[in-house]
Amino acid sequence: MRTYLSVGKLRFIHGMQYRTAAFAGIATQFFFGFVFIMIFVAFYSHSTVEQPISLEQVVSYSWLRQAFLAFVALWFRDSEIFQLITSGNVAYELCRPCRLYEFWFSKLVGQRLSYAVLRCFPILAVTFFLPAPYRLNPPASAESLSLFVAALLLGxxxxxxxxxxxxxxxxxxxxxxxxxxxxxxxxDFFSGMLIPVPLMPDWLQQVSYALPFRWALDFPFRVYSGNIATAEALWGILIQAVWIVALFLLGRWALQRSLRKLVVQGG
Amino acid sequence: MKMYWSYLRILFKSIAQYRLSFWLLAVGQSLTPLTGFAGIYFMFERFGQLRDWQFYEVALCFAVVHLSYTLCEAFARGFDTFSTLVVNGGFDRLLVRPRSTLVQVLGSRFEFARVGRISFSLILLFWAIGNLDIAWTAAKVVTLLLMIVSGMAIVAGIYIVTASLCFWTVEGLEIANIFTDGGREMAQYPLNIYGKWVKVFFTYVIPYGCVNYLPLLYILDRTQGSGWLYMLTPLVGVVFLLPCLLIWRFGVKHYCSTGS
Amino acid sequence: MITLNGISKSFKVAKRSAGLRQAAKALFVREHTIVEALRDITFSIGKGEIVGYIGPNGAGKSTSIKVMSGILVPDRGSCEIMGYTPWKERTAYVKQIGVVFGQRSQLWWDVPVIDSFELLRDIYKIPTQVYRANVDLLTETLDLASLLPTPVRQLSLGQRMRCEIAASLLHDPQVLFLDEPTIGLDAVSKIAVRHFIQTINKEKGITVVLTTHDMNDIEALANRILMIGHGRLLYDGSLGELRRRFGAQKTITVEYREHSLPVRVEGAELLSWTAERAMFTVDTSRCKVADAIAQLSEQLELVDVAVEATPIDEIIVQLYKEHSL
Incomplete structure (x- = not known):
């Protein structure tokens, strides 16, 4: 376990060096956040019926997504691992005295954490003080906040x-x-990256709820704004944990099979 | 021009060596605008309309923006990936050849896999037009073509400026994504739904609004007064390209006086 | 043909320092150091010469090549090559030169070599007849026939270098700049490349300027060397002259019928001694090699004698040492 923690830590520190990239990233996130919110404001302005998620909640949802993009975006990738695999050098990784799945897992977690830490605080700090339609509203309650933090990390x-x-x-x-x-x-589509899951048509919501993707994004951000109530959120966190265990075991099994194939082929 | 075709031929031969990954990439790339458009579709399904805009009008807007953006990405890919050329010293090679650096960079890459996105945008364009009741005139057809070409000019201009900045630094240039990807995200909806500063910025500084929104009003017969002005606004995009080319020349000069 | 006069060039290099505080400071102000890459370089090269440009890493070789090929504008000084100032009339000028960067390819990686050649034909606007004739000639002299239809990524380094050089000669340049053309090549390829450079120099009268770290390149090709160190031109002359300056010493190795005690030779220094074999160095300004051998044959029953000049690599090391490089 300590090995994996230090691998994650190493990646984290490494990632913290890229400040110029982080500044550029923050500016980009702000811009995209504003554009998304303006589009939602425009859609909501003519809506006569009540929507399953309020505009204020969508705004919070959008800013949280921008702030924690590194936690939720699937297109973030580590080209180092890709190169290891395609070049066949992954065989050398097998020489390490630790499990490859856990090793990569902690590396990726450390990487995403460093990205998010560099970017989230300025975004959160500024968006709290923006004028009316754009403001990031405070969490619905103290419970929502603590549940949100738990759900975000599990996400x-x-x-x-x-x-x-x-x-x-x-x-x-x-x-x-x-x-x-x-x-x-x-x-990314089914996690609610483009439009929040409650705004999707019913049949698509069903699909989305059956898949794991939304538990990384849609779920924590709606817990924050109280769109998902406390009791339901507690259940959700349990489901997140179940998904993590299931995906973890399945992934480890799949990686072992791939590696066996690699060894049989002789790299 | 002949040289550019030779460049294209050689690039095409190169990708023909990797057929499977080419098709996967082409299909994969066309999924991005597809899910993006699906998002818009579902939003309209829920909300009915966007201010005073109907679904097919926004679809037309979306299709035109994506078409010009994707075409430009395919053509000007060399500028998009220019930082690698500067970092690995490949730009020196272009300087010892007796041709304009601009054309050589343009010819250094061509993203054929964008064919997936381009065809998706084209299908969407015709689908939107088919569902809109537009009284087509020759002038409107010209305007539509101008919108596409001028949109390309603007994106190309931003690429060229970003690439020019590589002569000074290659750090933090991701910020240009605001103007390319961000501009595209923004321009796929009609400009008047946005806040004032966005409108001002994207009309007068980076004139996406001029090549997209204003002529769109003309095509959809939403203009008041003379249509000529609206019809010709896309030319602003071509004008936008000129200072960008100057910045490029300045950048090359700087490179030659400092090395890398 | 090539005349450089007082060329100087300095670069600003940003200081990078460790530590968080310095890094934070660097976000606002960058400290710079000025590196003088070239200081007052003056030389001229005549038509048809092969000139070896040598010097340790970072001495300014690449910078000079960049200035001469029009990539870099110097701070001071003038440079005239075939009547052009390279950085002023760049496009007109580069039509007349060929440049090979040993470490970077100018060929298109995934397509057959011949396709790259055809693209270069269009880039340089080479008339069809000239192109055809040149390809034929180069194919013959460089033995490229089997390589032309092969994609570049499948070529070995030596094969690729032959194609690179051919590619830079398609447009009939009058001057050829070679930046480390033999780097990483095996012995056979090196000899092939050297031989080819010699051939084109002789037959087409092309002026060649090459940088290298391999002194055998210089020995085989260059009748003249320019040595640069710390941005200054330190030596300009023939290899023979350099030999005379540093190569006054010869090594004599003798083998003989068993002899248990070391012998003394007037004017020579004993390097090693065994019962059957000994090595001496002779300073030829003090003692003739023939005299030394004569002395040896008087004292020993010689079986074999070998006389060698000091290897060129060692001369260069001495030269670098002299200038404390």
């Missing part, structure tokens, strides 16, 4: 567990573009 694990499958798929396709792109695009 990070869900997301990394999903993204592990992207890397594993490269063992089979040997090309990091096609398959990963499709998983990322479909996953």
């Amino acid at each position: 990070l694990l869900v997301n990394v567990a999903i993204s592990m499958f992207i890397y594993i798929s490269v063992f089979w396709t040997m090309s990091p573009i096609g398959s990963t792109m499709m998983i990322a695009i479909v996953g």
Whole structure:
């Protein structure tokens, strides 16, 4: 366990060095946040019926997504791992005295944490003080806040567990573009990246609820604004944990199978 | 021009070596605008309309923006990935050849896989037009073409400026995404739904609004007064390209006086 | 043909320092150091010469090549090559030169070599007849026939370098700049490349300027060397002259019928001694090699004698040492 913690820490410190990139990232996140919110404001302005998620909640949802983009975006990727796999050098990784799945997992968590830490605070700090329609509203209650933090961190694990499958798929396709792109695009859609899940048509919501993607994004951000009530949120956190365990075990099994194939083929 | 075709031929031969990954990429890339558009569709399904805009009008707007943006990405890919060329010293090679650096960079890359996105945008364009009741005139057809070409000019201009900045630094240039990707996200909806500063910025500084929103009003017969002005606004995009080319020349000069 | 006069060039290099505080400061102000890459470089090269440009890493070789090929504008000084100032009339000028960067390819990676050649034909606007004739000639002299239809990524380094050089000669340049053309090549390829450079120099009268770290390149090709260190031109002359300056010492190795005690030779220094074999160095300004051998044959029953000049690599090391490089 200590090995994996220090791998994650190393990645975290490494990631913290890229400040210029972080400044650029923050500016970009702000811009996109404003554009998204303006579009929602325009849609809501003519709405006569009550929507399953209020405009204030959508605004909070959008800013949180921008602030924690590194936690939730599936298209974030580590090209180092891709190169290891496609070049066949992954065989050297097997020489390490630790499990490869856990090793990569902690590396990816550390990476996403460093990205998010550098970007989230300025975004959160500024958006709290924006004028009316754009403001990030405070959490619905103290319980919502603490549940949100728990759900967000578990959501990070869900997301990394999903993204592990992207890397594993490269063992089979040997090309990091096609398959990963499709998983990322479909996953981002069903996680509520483009439009919040409650605004989707009913049938699509059903699909989305059956898949793991929304537990990384849609769920924590709606817990924050109280769109998902406390009791339901507690259940949700339990479901998140179940997904993490399931994806973790499945991913580890899939990676072992891919590695066996690699060893049989002689790299 | 002949040289550019030779460049295209050689690039095409290169990608023909990797057929499977090419098709995967082409299909994968066309999924991005597809889910983006699905998002818009579902929002309209829920809300009915967006201010005074109907679904197919927004679809037309979306299709035109994506078409010009994607075409430009395909053509000007060399500028988009220019930082690698500067970092690995490949730009020196272009300087010892007796041709304009601009054309050589343009010819250094061509993203054929965008064919997926381009065809998606084209299908969407015709679908939207088919569902809109537009009284087509020759002038409107010209305007539509102008919108696409001028949109390309603006994106190309931003690419060229970003690439020019590589001569000074390659750090933090991700910020240009605001003007390219961000501009595209923004311009796929009619400009008047946005707040004032967005409107001002994207009309007068980076004139997406001039090449997209204003002529769209003309095509949809939403203009008051003379249509000529609206019809010709896309030319602003071409004008936008000129200072960008100057910045490029300045950048090359700077490179030659400092090395990398 | 090539005349450089007082060329100087300095670069600003941003200081990078560790530590959080310095890094934070660097966000606002960057401290710079000025590196003088070239200081007052003056030389001229005549038509048809092959000139070796040598010097340790970071001495300014690449900077000079960049100035001469029109990529870089110097701070001071003038440079005239075939009547052009390279950085002023760049497009007109570069039509007349060929440049090979040993570490970077100018060929398109995924397509057959011949396709790259055809693209270069269009880039340089080479008339069809000239192009055809040049390809034929180059194919023959460089033995490229089997390589032309092969994608570049499948070529070995040596094969690729031959194609690179051919590619830079398609447009009939009068001057060829070669930046480390033999780097990373195996012995056979090196010899092939050297031989080819010699051939085109002789047959087409092309002026060649090459940088290298391999002194065998210089020995085989260059009748003249320019040595640069710390941005200054330190030596300009022939290899023979350099030999005379530093190569006054010869090594004599002798083998003989068993002899248990070391012998003394007037004017020579004993390097090693065994019962059957000994090595001496002779300073030829003090003692003739023939005299030394004569002395040896008087004292020993010689079986074999070998006389060698000091290797060129060692001369260069001495030269670098002299200038404390």
